[in-house]
Amino acid sequence: MRKELAALAILAILFTGSVINIRYMDELSESLITEVECARSLAGTGDYDRSEAIIKDAINCWNSHDGYTHIFIRHPEIDSATDAFYELYDSVSEHDDSRAQGAFEKVEAHLSSIASMEHITVGSIL
Amino acid sequence: MGKRQLGEMELSEFVVAALIADLASHPLQDIGIPMLNGLIPIFTLFCLEVIISGVTMKSIKLRGLLYGKPSIIINHGKINQEEMKKNRFTADELTEELRTQSVMDISTIEYAILETNGQLNIVLTPGNRPVTAAQMNVQTEDTGYTAIVVSDGRVLRSNLRLMGRDENWLKKQLKSAGIDKPGDVFLMMANGADHIYVARKEKQK
Numbered sequence: 513m514r515k516e517l518a519a520l521a522i523l524a525i526l527f528t529g530s531v532i533n534i535r536y537m538d539e540l541s542e543s544l545i546t547e548v549e550c551a552r553s554l555a556g557t558g559d560y561d562r563s564e565a566i567i568k569d570a571i572n573c574w575n576s577h578d579g580y581t582h583i584f585i586r587h588p589e590i591d592s593a594t595d596a597f598y599e600l601y602d603s604v605s606e607h608d609d610s611r612a613q614g615a616f617e618k619v620e621a622h623l624s625s626i627a628s629m630e631h632i633t634v635g636s637i638l
Numbered sequence: 639m640g641k642r643q644l645g646e647m648e649l650s651e652f653v654v655a656a657l658i659a660d661l662a663s664h665p666l667q668d669i670g671i672p673m674l675n676g677l678i679p680i681f682t683l684f685c686l687e688v689i690i691s692g693v694t695m696k697s698i699k700l701r702g703l704l705y706g707k708p709s710i711i712i713n714h715g716k717i718n719q720e721e722m723k724k725n726r727f728t729a730d731e732l733t734e735e736l737r738t739q740s741v742m743d744i745s746t747i748e749y750a751i752l753e754t755n756g757q758l759n760i761v762l763t764p765g766n767r768p769v770t771a772a773q774m775n776v777q778t779e780d781t782g783y784t785a786i787v788v789s790d791g792r793v794l795r796s797n798l799r800l801m802g803r804d805e806n807w808l809k810k811q812l813k814s815a816g817i818d819k820p821g822d823v824f825l826m827m828a829n830g831a832d833h834i835y836v837a838r839k840e841k842q843k
Binding site: 513515516518519520522523526530582583584585586587588 | 669670671672674675678681682684685686688689692693
């Protein structure tokens with residue numbers, strides 16, 4: 513019976529850990545998307561300098577979570593999101609509005625995708 | 639799963655073992671997949687297996703549902719073809735199993751039971767069963783448990799204690815076998831009736 517109880521305890525720990533991980537990833541992606549949205553609206557008004565600064569902050573924030581992301585997220589997903597961030601930074605610093613619009617979409621899509629991947633849905637199971 | 643081997647596993651245990659092996663291989667083959675993505679499902683499956691095997695120990699119904707029930711393939715010398723069909727057990731497989739167990743005549747079988755792990759157990763009719771010492775009224779000596787006392791020159795003190803012996807007894811036994819020290823012994827076994835087997839270490843070439 514001890515073995516079974518220990519197994520149940522481990523399962524409970526794993527489940528709790530998964531829930532904490534999902535919440536953490538949601539919060540991280542939400543905060544980054546908010547920053548990107550803010551940068552997008554600033555770029556829309558022509559304030560590229562502030563937009564660039566916010567994007568840089570977002571990139572720093574994303575990179576500072578490297579230890580976490582490399583343990584929990586597939587590495588190709590991390591690389592795609594990082595590339596999308598730098599592509600966005602490049603387009604905004606060059607004041608290239610047409611490229612920036614696509615790059616904003618790309619970053620947001622990548623961040624949403626990473627967060628939703630961690631969620632348990634019928635689609636993710638099937 | 640305990641100490642059982644691959645051939646003794648139940649179907650669900652085999653599936654879990656195969657899944658664990660597969661899950662472990664993915665992060666090793668693809669460096670882009672974090673190790674944790676393999677470890678978490680492995681731990682989950684392992685825990686589920688422990689819980690399921692624990693619950694099946696308590697519940698006969700669940701055990702039958704998950705692992706199936708033994709099937710009587712031969713009943714009083716008569717083959718139950720319906721059961722054989724159900725278990726996808728062919729006549730060739732049956733005869734092969736019987737030959738493996740040195741049974742050539744099906745009419746000598748009282749019961750042949752196909753166990754849930756795929757093993758066929760045979761119970762011969764009383765007239766064909768080997769005669770036991772008790773049936774012959776022969777007194778047999780209780781030799782007790784045979785334990786390894788010295789293995790490759792090392793004295794297994796726990797086994798000595800288990801037999802209620804000490805190192806002085808060991809020294810005496812070795813002396814009577816013409817051996818100076820335990821280091822010269824490759825294998826020494828002894829049982830409760832003091833029957834001793836000693837194999838001297840071969841000299842290295």
